[in-house]
Amino acid sequence: MNALFTRNRIIGLAFAALVFGLDQFVKWLVIAPLRLREVGVIELLPFFDLRYTENFGVSLGMLQATSMEMRWLLVAVTAMIALVVLVWMFREKTLPDILGLAMILGGALGNILDRFGLGYVIDYADFHIGDFRPFLIFNVADAAITIGVVIILARSFFVREKGGDHEQPAQQPAES
Numbered sequence: 001m002n003a004l005f006t007r008n009r010i011i012g013l014a015f016a017a018l019v020f021g022l023d024q025f026v027k028w029l030v031i032a033p034l035r036l037r038e039v040g041v042i043e044l045l046p047f048f049d050l051r052y053t054e055n056f057g058v059s060l061g062m063l064q065a066t067s068m069e070m071r072w073l074l075v076a077v078t079a080m081i082a083l084v085v086l087v088w089m090f091r092e093k094t095l096p097d098i099l100g101l102a103m104i105l106g107g108a109l110g111n112i113l114d115r116f117g118l119g120y121v122i123d124y125a126d127f128h129i130g131d132f133r134p135f136l137i138f139n140v141a142d143a144a145i146t147i148g149v150v151i152i153l154a155r156s157f158f159v160r161e162k163g164g165d166h167e168q169p170a171q172q173p174a175e176s
Contacts, residue, residue, distance in 0.1 A: 012098035019106025023140040051126040103148030110141035
């Protein structure tokens with residue numbers, strides 16, 4: 001059991017919980033104290049607003065949950081993805097890989113909780129240049145998922161681990 005809960009994995013689980021908690025806290029802030037649902041838009045900077053949005057779909061608005069069946073299908077699919085990420089996280093050994101996966105896991109859990117409880121995901125962060133929006137309106141969970149995916153992709157393309165964390169190929173006996 002100790003091999004399963006290594007220091008890096010415990011840090012990863014704690015980081016996933018932190019991402020989840022931060023996502024839910026910020027969503028509570030924009031809904032309760034800031035009343036963004038009623039206000040609609042709060043202009044903060046010339047390029048950043050808080051803009052209340054109910055996202056019934058998944059990435060890029062695909063797979064809209066237009067019925068109760070579709071809502072629960074999206075909850076089930078995203079929960080399965082979160083489970084796969086958790087298993088993957090427990091198979092990794094290096095802290096950067098585990099933290100990237102923890103960001104994905106924490107963000108996924110935050111959005112799953114919204115979809116489970118509300119039927120949609122609350123989005124509010126709106127970066128823009130005038131009327132041009134390079135990103136869809138998003139939340140902390142979406143940002144964490146995106147950053148986690150970028151970390152995993154960057155490490156898989158650009159970092160080769162050296163040392164004892166990975167198995168070495170078995171040496172072949174010399175032929176005579």
